[in-house]
Amino acid sequence: xxxxxxxxxxxxxxxxxxxxxxxxxxxxxxxxxxxxxxxxxxxxxxxxxxxxxxxxxxxxxxxxxxxxxxxxxxxxxxxxxxxxxxxxxxxxxxxxxxxxxxxxxxxxxxxxxxxxxxxxxxxxxxxxxxxxxxxxxxxxxxxxxxxxxxxxxxxxxxxxxxxxxxxxxxxxxxxxxxxxxxxxxxxxxxxxxxxxxxxxxxxxxxxxxxxxxxxxxxxxxxxxxxxxxxxxxxxxxxxxxxxxxxxxxxxxxxxxxxxxxxxxxxxxxxxxxxxxxxxxxxxxxxxxxxxxxxxxxxxxxxxxxxxxxx
Amino acid sequence: xxxxxxxxxxxxxxxxxxxxxxxxxxxxxxxxxxxxxxxxxxxxxxxxxxxxxxxxxxxxxxxxxxxxxxxxxxxxxxxxxxxxxxxxxxxxxxxxxxxxxxxxxxxxxxxxxxxxxxxxxxxxxxxxxxxxxxxxxxxxxxxxxxxxxxxxxxxxxxxxxxxxxxxxxxxxxxxxxxxxxxxxxxxxxxxxxxxxxxxxxxxxxxxxxxxxxxxxxxxxxxxxxxxxxxxxxxxxxxxxxxxxxxxxxxxxxxxxxxxxxxxxxxxxxxxxxxxxxxxxxxxxxxxxxxxxxxxxxxxxxxxxxxxxxxxxxxxxxxxxxxxxxxxxxxxxxxxxxxxxxxxxxxxxxxxxxxxxxxxxxxxxxxxxxxxxxxxxxxxxxxxxxxxxxxxxxxxxxxxxxxxxxxxxxxxxxxxxxxxxxxxxxxxxxxxxxxxxxxxxxxxxxxxxxxxxxxxxxxxxxxxxxxxxxxxxxxxxxxxxxxxxxxxxxxxxxxxx
Numbered sequence: 001x002x003x004x005x006x007x008x009x010x011x012x013x014x015x016x017x018x019x020x021x022x023x024x025x026x027x028x029x030x031x032x033x034x035x036x037x038x039x040x041x042x043x044x045x046x047x048x049x050x051x052x053x054x055x056x057x058x059x060x061x062x063x064x065x066x067x068x069x070x071x072x073x074x075x076x077x078x079x080x081x082x083x084x085x086x087x088x089x090x091x092x093x094x095x096x097x098x099x100x101x102x103x104x105x106x107x108x109x110x111x112x113x114x115x116x117x118x119x120x121x122x123x124x125x126x127x128x129x130x131x132x133x134x135x136x137x138x139x140x141x142x143x144x145x146x147x148x149x150x151x152x153x154x155x156x157x158x159x160x161x162x163x164x165x166x167x168x169x170x171x172x173x174x175x176x177x178x179x180x181x182x183x184x185x186x187x188x189x190x191x192x193x194x195x196x197x198x199x200x201x202x203x204x205x206x207x208x209x210x211x212x213x214x215x216x217x218x219x220x221x222x223x224x225x226x227x228x229x230x231x232x233x234x235x236x237x238x239x240x241x242x243x244x245x246x247x248x249x250x251x252x253x254x255x256x257x258x259x260x261x262x263x264x265x266x267x268x269x270x271x272x273x274x275x276x277x278x279x280x281x282x283x284x285x286x287x288x289x290x291x292x293x294x295x296x297x298x299x300x301x302x303x304x305x306x307x308x309x310x
Numbered sequence: 311x312x313x314x315x316x317x318x319x320x321x322x323x324x325x326x327x328x329x330x331x332x333x334x335x336x337x338x339x340x341x342x343x344x345x346x347x348x349x350x351x352x353x354x355x356x357x358x359x360x361x362x363x364x365x366x367x368x369x370x371x372x373x374x375x376x377x378x379x380x381x382x383x384x385x386x387x388x389x390x391x392x393x394x395x396x397x398x399x400x401x402x403x404x405x406x407x408x409x410x411x412x413x414x415x416x417x418x419x420x421x422x423x424x425x426x427x428x429x430x431x432x433x434x435x436x437x438x439x440x441x442x443x444x445x446x447x448x449x450x451x452x453x454x455x456x457x458x459x460x461x462x463x464x465x466x467x468x469x470x471x472x473x474x475x476x477x478x479x480x481x482x483x484x485x486x487x488x489x490x491x492x493x494x495x496x497x498x499x500x501x502x503x504x505x506x507x508x509x510x511x512x513x514x515x516x517x518x519x520x521x522x523x524x525x526x527x528x529x530x531x532x533x534x535x536x537x538x539x540x541x542x543x544x545x546x547x548x549x550x551x552x553x554x555x556x557x558x559x560x561x562x563x564x565x566x567x568x569x570x571x572x573x574x575x576x577x578x579x580x581x582x583x584x585x586x587x588x589x590x591x592x593x594x595x596x597x598x599x600x601x602x603x604x605x606x607x608x609x610x611x612x613x614x615x616x617x618x619x620x621x622x623x624x625x626x627x628x629x630x631x632x633x634x635x636x637x638x639x640x641x642x643x644x645x646x647x648x649x650x651x652x653x654x655x656x657x658x659x660x661x662x663x664x665x666x667x668x669x670x671x672x673x674x675x676x677x678x679x680x681x682x683x684x685x686x687x688x689x690x691x692x693x694x695x696x697x698x699x700x701x702x703x704x705x706x707x708x709x710x711x712x713x714x715x716x717x718x719x720x721x722x723x724x725x726x727x728x729x730x731x732x733x734x735x736x737x738x739x740x741x742x743x744x745x746x747x748x749x750x751x752x753x754x755x756x757x758x759x760x761x762x763x764x765x766x767x768x769x770x771x772x773x774x775x776x777x778x779x780x781x782x783x784x785x786x787x788x789x790x791x792x793x794x795x796x797x798x799x800x801x802x803x804x805x806x
Binding site: 181182185188189192193200202203261 | 645658665670712
């Protein structure tokens with residue numbers, strides 16, 4: 001009994017690492033051309049935008065919330081870019097991030113101050129945000145030609161693709177934020193027991209607004225990088241279903257939906273795992289429909305393992 | 311009346327996570343009687359009811375039931391969005407010849423049933439649109455219509471208006487006349503003495519009294535509920551807090567006219583540095599609400615809290631900043647953060663002060679945690695152990711440490727020794743003593759009379775959300791306190 005409990009606990013904490021290692025081994029043995037620098041580059045570049053969104057999602061889920069609007073915020077960021085790109089890439093990026101900040105703060109305001117449930121509050125922006133993005137872009141896909149902006153998606157910095165480097169730095173920042181700052185610890189405490197946190201005099205509302213704002217900004221960062229890589233602003237498709245990919249990665253990474261715990265490294269590994277699964281299936285010529293079903297099975301397995309908690 | 315038991319419970323023991331919720335309890339309910347079940351919070355009433363209704367099975371002992379049991383909880387557990395009639399017949403609706411629900415007949419029968427209880431409500435309107443009292447009546451009617459022979463009513467009048475209480479008691483009387491046995495859980499003395507035949511008093515999971523209610527004076531009943539648990543409480547005479555110690559000091563905390571209707575009304579409390587003021591009263595008298603009002607966690611209709619003469623804005627953050635700390639009654643839901651370690655639980659409230667520019671300092675945390683773990687003798691394998699794995703007593707010490715880290719001037723303690731074992735209890739009590747001696751102002755809420763008598767310098771007695779009396783050190787005797795709580799002598803004096 002206790003042995004099973006210990007084993008379950010271990011699996012909860014380390015399952016995602018085991019799965020990643022197992023998949024890497026499988027591919028090293030059975031997939032042609034898997035162990036190449038080019039392949040790893042491709043995988044990481046594809047994973048970077050998801051990871052950036054998932055980091056924000058992990059923080060939100062840590063407070064016992066959820067943010068369904070991340071995909072729409074990405075679309076908003078994408079729609080903003082061409083409007084300001086004439087003034088240079090930096091103003092365009094800053095404006096896109098500001099939109100993410102405002103969107104996130106709006107979510108936080110609805111949730112913390114007005115008291116709307118996170119799933120409902122962010123659902124509003126999921127629908128309305130993309131609509132607004134399409135209005136801004138007039139429903140059009142816009143090709144982008146600014147070389148400095150496009151370099152974000154194509155160039156390397158210190159031998160690493162810029163987007164991957166950004167994602168990595170952001171992961172480190174979020175990990176430090178979670179584990180080493182007052183804000184991070186208060187966030188986890190609020191997710192763990194909101195009433196107790198309130199009675200302990202914690203600034204609950206401020207922390208919640210902060211968390212959703214961070215999540216919005218990170219979604220905008222992801223939207224900027226994805227837009228640059230695409231070399232086009234495409235608000236109709238940008239970030240579509242991203243909220244589900246992000247939530248999946250967070251949950252598979254061992255952060256419980258019940259809040260009170262944020263696993264940053266687990267989230268990184270969750271993103272890597274989902275990316276590897278898809279890559280493996282594609283390389284073995286399995287259709288996308290099968291890939292989706294396997295992803296679903298992984299989610300169920302992750303939630304099943306997490307179910308034993310408490 | 312010849313004994314004809316519908317429910318018989320013998321030697322039942324039920325343990326939850328090492329805590330004995332019921333300890334060798336006997337309980338007999340005879341056909342047609344109204345049986346009062348009383349006891350303070352945590353005495354085991356709810357557990358006994360759950361054992362009776364079969365939700366929990368006892369670890370030891372046996373139960374025989376000779377009738378259908380129906381339970382009516384304080385919060386009505388019917389479907390608010392469905393119609394009154396649908397609720398009344400939920401699960402046993404009259405059918406027409408196609409096997410479908412015969413709505414016409416159902417509504418007619420429902421109307422007839424309600425009228426017989428003197429309730430005039432449209433049976434087709436959703437239950438949720440009725441007043442709470444009426445909903446409770448519907449629940450009662452449903453129980454009777456389902457041919458229940460035993461009805462358990464758990465605090466049925468706690469959220470009712472006086473007029474609704476009258477109607478409810480009449481219905482209870484009708485049920486009684488129809489030969490239905492009733493278990494009536496309530497803290498309202500007037501109601502109990504009006505309708506109940508017999509009484510069972512539970513305390514700390516034990517059955518401490520059984521017998522006819524009428525022969526038991528009120529003061530005796532209150533005394534049985536609050537109890538004397540000799541040897542359990544470490545005797546530390548109140549003499550340690552000499553009057554000269556603080557008699558002329560200015561109060562550090564003054565709560566003026568705290569009102570949050572209908573829970574508390576015009577409560578005044580003042581505490582001087584180094585003083586332990588006890589808040590006495592039965593469950594529901596407004597003790598916890600008073601503490602929550604002081605810390606700013608209960609919305610107020612009116613009232614002010616002054617710390618060292620300065621008004622404090624009415625919110626928890628401001629109160630904490632002004633030096634008020636509150637140890638909540640319910641450790642699990644309002645105290646510990648279960649996922650986090652002992653260290654993180656301790657530093658939670660003081661975190662900003664232990665950090666620099668928002669970055670936490672592990673060294674400072676470890677230092678302060680180490681100090682408190684030693685000082686409060688918290689038994690942990692390491693400060694990194696999860697707080698959920700600790701015993702109740704140690705969790706309570708962790709929470710005390712959390713507040714002491716913030717260097718408070720005023721400590722509000724709501725049932726600080728509830729649900730913790732005897733040894734830890736004495737330690738926590740000694741600690742409260744020590745803290746007061748160091749100059750903290752303490753508000754002590756306890757259901758245990760002895761804890762209040764031994765621990766407090768002064769008592770404020772609450773009854774029905776109002777201050778029923780204040781007892782200075784010289785008056786701190788069992789009889790005075792019980793009298794103030796039960797209000798018997800005063801009421802008698804008024805009426806004669």
